[in-house]
Amino acid sequence: MAEAEYVTKTLAICIQCGEPANFTQRLTKDERQILIGETDIYEARCRRCFKS
Numbered sequence: 001m002a003e004a005e006y007v008t009k010t011l012a013i014c015i016q017c018g019e020p021a022n023f024t025q026r027l028t029k030d031e032r033q034i035l036i037g038e039t040d041i042y043e044a045r046c047r048r049c050f051k052s
């Protein structure tokens with residue numbers, strides 16, 4: 001589980017442009033496994049706005 005990007009299974013709206021978001025942008029540089037309760041370090045983004 002070292003993937004930097006995570007494909008969402010639920011429809012979300014890109015926080016950058018408002019398009020349907022298929023990705024979540026990880027907002028931390030910490031590459032360790034996500035701890036429970038740290039969902040706020042992700043932002044919903046579309047493919048175009050997603051930065052890996």
Ligand SMILES: [Zn+2]
Nearest residue numbers: 014017046049
């Ligand atoms: Zn976008």
